[in-house]
Amino acid sequence: MLPRAGLVAQAHTGPEGRKAVARRAGGDVRVWFDGEEAKDPDRRAAAALVSDAYALFLLGPMLLVTGGWGAPRSVALEVGGAGDIVVGGRPFACDVLRGRMAPGLGLAASDRVALFLDREEGLMRRVRFSLDGMESTRGAVAEVDAYDHLARHGVRWPTRFHERLLRPLQMPVHDWWVTGLDVDRGFAAADVEGGAFRGKAAAPAAALA
Template sequence: MGHSARSGGSWAVLWLGLAVLLAGCGGTFPQPGPGATFEDGLTADALFQRTLAAHGGDLRAFDGDLNQATDGEWGRMIQRIQPLVADAGYRGVGEERFRPADDLYALHYTGPEGTKSVYRHGDVFRVFYDGERSTDPERIRASAMTTDAGELFHYGPSFVKHRATGFERLEDRREGGVRYRRVLATLEPGFGKADRDQVVMWIHPETDLLYRVHITLNGFGPTQGAHVDTTFLEYAEVEGFTLPTRFEERVRGPLRLFVHEWWVTGRDSNRGWSAEDVRGPGFSGAAGAAAADSPAP
């Protein structure tokens, strides 16, 4: 699987060709229906505040660090049609370091083709492959988009809170015997280099936890017009926050296919690492040890 900008362009052509051939198999991104009313009387803003509270509140108010390890499996087709986005040769076993109060998010992956490190601190974004900093604009754009999406998937409505410019309520949707409430959020900026993206949050009517997020992907040319969803299959608590621990991602349009299933294998908090410890490539100092199931000493 090649990772050059050229190969990304070739697969973009294939992606578009599949979109034309399989357009009837995919779905359009949800939008509000005209004149929709809701018996529970809850507004989109009220529903968002309820789900934010159910997850433990705004993570930006937490002044410590959160650390987790992940593992998972990639679908074969997504690796072929979107190799730069999946980056499955590098995005294998993962370690994450997150300091939400100052928007510092760093990742280090080990895959069958090598290692990948990502450092995002506010507007600063850097990517390393096998210890070398990448200057490839396509790799950088794809990685910026997936890094922001990963923060949403792993840390929930707090990501939405700090980028949303508005909320709208969509018609409820039933699945597995549960009627989920749905809220559409417009994000500005969007994921990675996108000026704007949208997120549909599926909210459980009893727990107010997110069951699913359905997102657009405007931050990378070959994925513009595509949309994916990630379903949260399990949750656990850490530092008073309720965070997902098992995930399933699917492309929903312009075609439908399985993307990725992954899960948290270890988690700890409040190590006190510094930005220098996670600046990349890889982690060092207090950030260096693998995430554990219990707090680090």
């Protein structure tokens, strides 16, 4: 992530090969599979949606109050009640901020969002959001729990996540966790925008203890 450049870059390796994504906030998205750039709208839209959503899960309110991660974004939130929730096996009393952000996640013109902020520590414990960035997901609603926070570089980062779908049907989606984290490694956009991480971006992040 390069906040000032409004850039999120991702590199995935799995049984089906390599995938790389470079997403500019409010603008372009490029995606490569095994080094070959995909030009079709569906895969580009999916990559933009996932990139924006993962930035929201990790950064929470920080992403929204900074004006949209390098691009103008209108975010209108208001207190929309309270909620007692259980996240990671722990109960939390939360205030809920509900509203709309425009543009939304991925290529959506706007999305609805609800942030569950725990009253004791002010951390985002849950985020609920619409998925209007793709034709195939339009009308769907999902939520992600964020927990097991660690303090690094002056920020308390969530390291565990659980995602579930609420609409059109209720079902768990997946669990994932942060295994490494670096801040200010010194790489530039050119190191992550060409389909593979290079230079100072190439090494794995420092493992979390």
